[in-house]
Amino acid sequence: MGKVISSASTSLDGFVAGPDDEVGPLFDWYEAGDRPWTSAGGDMTFHLTQADHDYWSGWVARLGALVVGRHLFDITDGWKGTHPLGVPVVVLTHSPPEGWGYPGGTVEFVTGGIHDAVARAKQVAGDADVGVAAGEIASQCLVAGLLDEVSVDLVPCFLGVGRPYFTAVAGQVVLGDPTTVVEGERLTHLVYPVQPG
Amino acid sequence: MGKVISSASTSLDGFVAGPDDEVGPLFDWYEAGDRPWTSAGGDMTFHLTQADHDYWSGWVARLGALVVGRHLFDITDGWKGTHPLGVPVVVLTHSPPEGWGYPGGTVEFVTGGIHDAVARAKQVAGDADVGVAAGEIASQCLVAGLLDEVSVDLVPCFLGVGRPYFTAVAGQVVLGDPTTVVEGERLTHLVYPVQPG
Numbered sequence: 590m591g592k593v594i595s596s597a598s599t600s601l602d603g604f605v606a607g608p609d610d611e612v613g614p615l616f617d618w619y620e621a622g623d624r625p626w627t628s629a630g631g632d633m634t635f636h637l638t639q640a641d642h643d644y645w646s647g648w649v650a651r652l653g654a655l656v657v658g659r660h661l662f663d664i665t666d667g668w669k670g671t672h673p674l675g676v677p678v679v680v681l682t683h684s685p686p687e688g689w690g691y692p693g694g695t696v697e698f699v700t701g702g703i704h705d706a707v708a709r710a711k712q713v714a715g716d717a718d719v720g721v722a723a724g725e726i727a728s729q730c731l732v733a734g735l736l737d738e739v740s741v742d743l744v745p746c747f748l749g750v751g752r753p754y755f756t757a758v759a760g761q762v763v764l765g766d767p768t769t770v771v772e773g774e775r776l777t778h779l780v781y782p783v784q785p786g
Numbered sequence: 787m788g789k790v791i792s793s794a795s796t797s798l799d800g801f802v803a804g805p806d807d808e809v810g811p812l813f814d815w816y817e818a819g820d821r822p823w824t825s826a827g828g829d830m831t832f833h834l835t836q837a838d839h840d841y842w843s844g845w846v847a848r849l850g851a852l853v854v855g856r857h858l859f860d861i862t863d864g865w866k867g868t869h870p871l872g873v874p875v876v877v878l879t880h881s882p883p884e885g886w887g888y889p890g891g892t893v894e895f896v897t898g899g900i901h902d903a904v905a906r907a908k909q910v911a912g913d914a915d916v917g918v919a920a921g922e923i924a925s926q927c928l929v930a931g932l933l934d935e936v937s938v939d940l941v942p943c944f945l946g947v948g949r950p951y952f953t954a955v956a957g958q959v960v961l962g963d964p965t966t967v968v969e970g971e972r973l974t975h976l977v978y979p980v981q982p983g
Binding site for chain 1: 798811940942951957958960969972
């Protein structure tokens with residue numbers, strides 16, 4: 590069975606976006622090289638360095654499903670049914686949007702809570718990993734003991750204010766030492782195991 | 787001439803201490819190995835891994851002076867005149883404490899502002915580097931264009947609340963890619979160049 594992994598481009602002060610969801614320098618690495626990487630829908634192409642392309646392709650290849658929250662779904666319009674990473678998406682929400690949908694889309698809704706959402710994503714992913722969005726969903730997974738790894742794509746910037754990687758986690762979170770350290774261009778890829786408390 | 791470098795053990799959410807100056811897991815690496823490192827005064831010994839000992843010894847060897855703020859001076863009682871790293875300390879303060887001093891101490895006070903404090907520290911350090919404390923002093927140096935490098939000893943934890951690495955810096959701070967990445971035990975040593983704005 591795959592792992593459950595949170596992942597986000599993150600500033601040195603731990604923000605995954607600005608207060609109004611602006612990404613500022615957090616996504617500069619998407620255009621920091623000359624190796625193209627094209628999204629599943631074909632409508633978005635990054636240009637990465639070789640090291641970043643290798644890392645990113647490996648991450649995507651191991652991914653079997655994603656769990657996201659309603660906020661991310663809303664600001665992306667559910668990626669019009671097809672996530673850029675080409676994997677099914679489980680949206681955790683109290684009230685699924687009525688009549689929303691796109692032909693061939695692989696976005697579904699779960700209302701039962703974080704355990705149900707992750708269970709469904711694991712079912713869809715099979716032996717592959719489940720990615721969970723940083724922020725509210727990653728926090729709920731962490732608190733519920735569902736999170737195996739915390740992936741931090743560390744961007745050399747401080748934002749000062751913004752949306753934290755973990756929200757609503759009471760007290761400190763201590764992780765294991767990184768199992769992966771890859772130096773990219775405009776970021777450092779770090780993967781931390783969540784150790785049992 | 788040496789560089790001016792800020793340095794601190796830092797959480798993944800960018801805090802260098804908790805709200806009441808407690809360090810929590812930030813200093814766990816001081817006792818994560820079996821190679822002893824003893825402070826200048828001889829009254830404090832860390833036990834580091836070989837990698838951390840090499841990194842730490844190199845940092846200390848290049849250091850010629852430190853600039854700290856009044857808060858750090860107060861909570862340490864000025865290290866009783868002898869900083870653990872064995873280098874002279876310049877304290878930036880509006881009003882130096884009257885009658886404070888220890889025999890053989892190498893702590894002095896500068897009241898003229900951050901430019902004067904760094905100039906004095908550079909004079910004392912000669913060709914060696916000047917270390918500046920994270921927080922208010924590092925922020926003042928950054929804003930004044932006096933900072934060459936930002937050293938982040940990145941500890942695998944989130945604190946949620948605490949004292950930020952940079953305080954009172956308006957807007958975002960974008961650094962260069964790390965020139966140093968060293969994997970230690972209970973932290974990753976990262977050094978970022980400050981690029982001209």
